[in-house]
Amino acid sequence: MSEKTSSKLERILASGNLAVTSECGPPRGTDPEAIIEKANLIKDYVDAINITDNQTSVTRMCSLAACIRLKLMGLEPVLQMVTRDRNRIALQSDILGAASFDINNMLCLSGDHQSFGDCAAGQNVHDLDSMQLLQLVRKMRDEGKFLGGDEIKRPPKMFVGAAANPFADPFEIRVPRLAKKVAAGAEFIQTQCIYNLDKFEKWMEGVRERGLHEKVHILAGVTPFKSAGMARYMKNRVPGMDVPDDVVKRMADTPKEKQAEEGINICVESIQRLKEVEGVHGFHVMAIEWEEKVPGIIERTGLYPRPEV
Amino acid sequence: MIVAERKPIDEIIEKIKDYNKILLLGCNECVTVCEAGGKKEVGVLASALRMYFLNKGKEILIDEITLERQCDHEYLEEIRDRIDQYDAVLSLACGVGVQFMADKYLSTPVYPGVNTCFLGATEKRGLWTERCQACGQCILASTGGICPISRCAKRVLNGPCGGSTNGKCELSKELDCAWQLIIDRLKAMDRLDDYEKLADIKDWSSDRAGGPRKVVREDVQE
Numbered sequence: 418m419s420e421k422t423s424s425k426l427e428r429i430l431a432s433g434n435l436a437v438t439s440e441c442g443p444p445r446g447t448d449p450e451a452i453i454e455k456a457n458l459i460k461d462y463v464d465a466i467n468i469t470d471n472q473t474s475v476t477r478m479c480s481l482a483a484c485i486r487l488k489l490m491g492l493e494p495v496l497q498m499v500t501r502d503r504n505r506i507a508l509q510s511d512i513l514g515a516a517s518f519d520i521n522n523m524l525c526l527s528g529d530h531q532s533f534g535d536c537a538a539g540q541n542v543h544d545l546d547s548m549q550l551l552q553l554v555r556k557m558r559d560e561g562k563f564l565g566g567d568e569i570k571r572p573p574k575m576f577v578g579a580a581a582n583p584f585a586d587p588f589e590i591r592v593p594r595l596a597k598k599v600a601a602g603a604e605f606i607q608t609q610c611i612y613n614l615d616k617f618e619k620w621m622e623g624v625r626e627r628g629l630h631e632k633v634h635i636l637a638g639v640t641p642f643k644s645a646g647m648a649r650y651m652k653n654r655v656p657g658m659d660v661p662d663d664v665v666k667r668m669a670d671t672p673k674e675k676q677a678e679e680g681i682n683i684c685v686e687s688i689q690r691l692k693e694v695e696g697v698h699g700f701h702v703m704a705i706e707w708e709e710k711v712p713g714i715i716e717r718t719g720l721y722p723r724p725e726v
Numbered sequence: 727m728i729v730a731e732r733k734p735i736d737e738i739i740e741k742i743k744d745y746n747k748i749l750l751l752g753c754n755e756c757v758t759v760c761e762a763g764g765k766k767e768v769g770v771l772a773s774a775l776r777m778y779f780l781n782k783g784k785e786i787l788i789d790e791i792t793l794e795r796q797c798d799h800e801y802l803e804e805i806r807d808r809i810d811q812y813d814a815v816l817s818l819a820c821g822v823g824v825q826f827m828a829d830k831y832l833s834t835p836v837y838p839g840v841n842t843c844f845l846g847a848t849e850k851r852g853l854w855t856e857r858c859q860a861c862g863q864c865i866l867a868s869t870g871g872i873c874p875i876s877r878c879a880k881r882v883l884n885g886p887c888g889g890s891t892n893g894k895c896e897l898s899k900e901l902d903c904a905w906q907l908i909i910d911r912l913k914a915m916d917r918l919d920d921y922e923k924l925a926d927i928k929d930w931s932s933d934r935a936g937g938p939r940k941v942v943r944e945d946v947q948e
């Protein structure tokens with residue numbers, strides 16, 4: 418896996434260090450301060466910051482603009498792009514725009530269905546799917562060509578990633594599905610939040626059996642619970658999320674005022690255990706509207722200070 | 727077949743309330759099978775409308791005719807000599823029939839009495855589900871005979887997405903995940919290896935995206 422872009426995330430992963438990424442959701446308005454504040458809370462503790470793309474289909478400031486904000490702050494953004502809202506013209510055009518600001522990382526997603534958001538009556542696009550978006554970015558980068566075949570002047574140099582959910586069904590195709598994403602061009606993977614560590618480790622076994630851990634950098638996704646209510650919500654309401662009963666119970670058995678702390682403890686313990694899993698090359702810490710907790714988690718897990726590469 | 731559903735009666739009344747002579751026109755094909763616009767439904771709707779207007783003290787003539795097909799010149803011609811007796815036509819055919827009617831009888835207002843929903847099948851009486859979106863380039867050969875374009879909420883060609891849970895779609899626990907069905911079927915046929923073949927980026931120009939479509943067969947034209 419030799420370096421092909423100027424991405425700092427790629428450099429860190431190539432150097433063999435465990436990478437740390439986190440993410441910020443842009444505001445539902447035009448104030449850039451919202452993104453600047455969140456980024457300032459975590460910037461010294463992570464290598465790159467994902468900016469979500471209208472997550473859960475709720476309309477927000479665009480991911481690209483928020484990524485440019487991070488660039489202006491001298492930070493390393495990961496541009497998330499969903500195939501729900503843009504056709505192949507818009508996708509290619511946004512990729513060029515992002516690359517023109519030297520945004521060097523991209524995460525290719527299909528996006529939640531629009532019925533979950535504030536525009537349930539809207540159309541969805543899905544001209545390409547997330548795997549085809551990976552193929553598209555790789556084509557633009559590696560061949561220097563648009564989908565239509567024309568040459569790109571100064572092709573975009575993006576380090577390309579995808580999401581993987583080891584817990585979605587059916588489980589038997591979870592490893593083949595990763596293989597497919599790798600074949601489509603994924604160079605890094607950020608996983609769904611991991612609470613069922615046994616199942617994740619089983620998935621990683623399958624990943625290693627096929628040697629996929631040597632072809633793609635897997636960043637294990639973690640999200641601390643703020644409360645027992647959140648744990649229950651994630652378990653019961655969020656599609657594709659696997660929260661084991663004993664984890665919910667551990668949160669529920671904790672007195673209310675201590676639950677936030679316990680959520681962080683669970684997160685820290687998970688990272689400690691996942692650090693030992695062969696093929697895990699880093700962590701994606703998603704502290705949803707709780708960015709101020711990221712530094713503590715990174716420090717407690719020995720991932721601070723971040724390497725200079 | 728084309729699956730349709732009767733429009734709410736209030737919506738229909740709102741559209742036709744100012745007319746005095748209405749032709750209620752059913753169709754003997756798809757809308758009969760999905761029990762939205764066949765002879766029986768024409769009868770039921772006509773009675774309901776007559777009752778409504780009678781209660782309102784309004785005299786209205788509602789005639790009932792059900793044609794073999796409304797999407798065919800030959801059958802639509804059958805009403806040519808009567809059409810001028812009516813102020814408007816309320817058609818219970820699918821959107822195709824309504825438009826064919828509008829094309830043919832230029833000066834007669836025509837109103838749709840059904841919402842045309844999708845191309846689907848009768849799973850059992852009273853339950854019709856979507857099976858095809860007429861994308862114009864069928865890919866069922868590579869998806870185990872199950873269509874991800876019409877049956878996956880995100881029409882992903884390399885599915886399932888991360889939202890698939892217990893065989894159900896992230897949209898609802900009532901809805902099968904198309905990709906679970908595809909995988910089950912590939913497995914049953916012992917072709918799960920096919921799952922790893924990346925689906926080509928689709929050419930949507932034969933789909934709605936390419937503009938109104940046409941099939942031309944010169945060999946059968948007269």
Ligand code: SF4
Nearest residue numbers: 858859861864865873
């Ligand atoms: S692939 Fe296209 S033509 Fe074939 S069933 Fe699906 S929508 Fe219809």
Ligand code: SF4
Nearest residue numbers: 878887895896903904
């Ligand atoms: S859950 Fe299945 S059917 Fe629903 S959008 Fe995802 S892949 Fe498509």
